Amino acid sequence: MLTRETIESAARELGAAMFGVGDLSLFEGEDPRRDPKMICPKAHCIVGFGIPVPRGLYKTMKEGTQFYTYTTVGVKAIDEEYFEIFLFKMASIIEDAGYDACLQRTTPNLRVQGDKSANPETIGVYELKYASPVEPGKPPPDIMIDFGKAARACGIGMPGRDGKVINRAYGPFMRYAFIVTDAPLATNPPFADDLCAGCDACVKACDAGCIDPEKGLDTWKCWEHYNKARGYDLPRTQWGYQACLCGKKCDVACWEHLTGKTL
Ligand code: SF4
Ligand code: SF4
Numbered sequence: 561m562l563t564r565e566t567i568e569s570a571a572r573e574l575g576a577a578m579f580g581v582g583d584l585s586l587f588e589g590e591d592p593r594r595d596p597k598m599i600c601p602k603a604h605c606i607v608g609f610g611i612p613v614p615r616g617l618y619k620t621m622k623e624g625t626q627f628y629t630y631t632t633v634g635v636k637a638i639d640e641e642y643f644e645i646f647l648f649k650m651a652s653i654i655e656d657a658g659y660d661a662c663l664q665r666t667t668p669n670l671r672v673q674g675d676k677s678a679n680p681e682t683i684g685v686y687e688l689k690y691a692s693p694v695e696p697g698k699p700p701p702d703i704m705i706d707f708g709k710a711a712r713a714c715g716i717g718m719p720g721r722d723g724k725v726i727n728r729a730y731g732p733f734m735r736y737a738f739i740v741t742d743a744p745l746a747t748n749p750p751f752a753d754d755l756c757a758g759c760d761a762c763v764k765a766c767d768a769g770c771i772d773p774e775k776g777l778d779t780w781k782c783w784e785h786y787n788k789a790r791g792y793d794l795p796r797t798q799w800g801y802q803a804c805l806c807g808k809k810c811d812v813a814c815w816e817h818l819t820g821k822t823l
Contacts, residue, residue, distance in 0.1 A: 562657035565743040578610030578768040582713030583747040592699035593672040596740045607739045608714030621807040628803040636801045637793035659743035673700045694707045712751045722777040731815030765813035
């Protein structure tokens with residue numbers, strides 16, 4: 561019989577430091593275009609995985625010795641390369657046991673229908689406007705889950721003031737992927753803490769004032785700043801992932817605040 565322990569053990573062996581299983585009833589009232597239940601109508605739960613971004617990639621930015629590796633290795637390689645292999649391995653465990661595994665990884669250049677926002681880093685941000693529902697009353701594909709809400713449901717993190725998913729053990733130094741499945745896995749309670757209560761470390765850390773305590777991160781202002789922070793003016797690219805020349809001071813401050821350590 562497939563259990564959450566079987567999946568967790570395989571996930572940890574492959575480098576997942578955070579693991580949780582969320583109850584889909586927690587998405588009650590969610591925008592249907594972002595509702596995991598709309599991906600797999602008979603789904604039972606959502607499984608969440610967190611892989612740490614090595615601290616050294618932030619440390620080199622803090623010391624001013626290297627900036628591009630955070631983006632290429634710490635973000636792109638984990639999200640777009642390693643997580644794909646990781647998710648396939650998790651899927652084979654779930655599907656060999658007779659259930660469906662709907663794999664979810666970040667999609668920085670795609671937007672659900674009706675979302676006109678753009679990712680400042682990426683030239684081609686595509687709103688899926690030509691998709692149509694399979695029948696009346698259903699949302700148009702593709703459904704794209706909100707990773708902050710998914711992490712909270714799985715008990716592995718929460719969306720921070722600047723929009724990053726954070727937890728006490730890794731701060732924002734972590735990347736996430738999920739699987740929506742009909743496997744009847746035991747769920748755990750959602751993330752209950754409010755880690756941002758009484759904290760404005762990220763707000764103070766940003767030299768350019770890109771994080772508003774109430775409104776959160778201004779993504780365009782942030783991109784303008786980290787792109788030019790060291791006298792460069794890097795062009796936008798097809799797939800994004802530019803070096804963060806500001807050194808991600810917001811993330812470093814958050815990590816130091818939440819872990820109580822100094823990078
Ligand atoms: S630095 Fe503080 S306010 Fe900002 S995201 Fe982290 S915990 Fe929340
Ligand atoms: S990434 Fe850089 S520019 Fe953007 S909010 Fe953080 S410190 Fe400010």
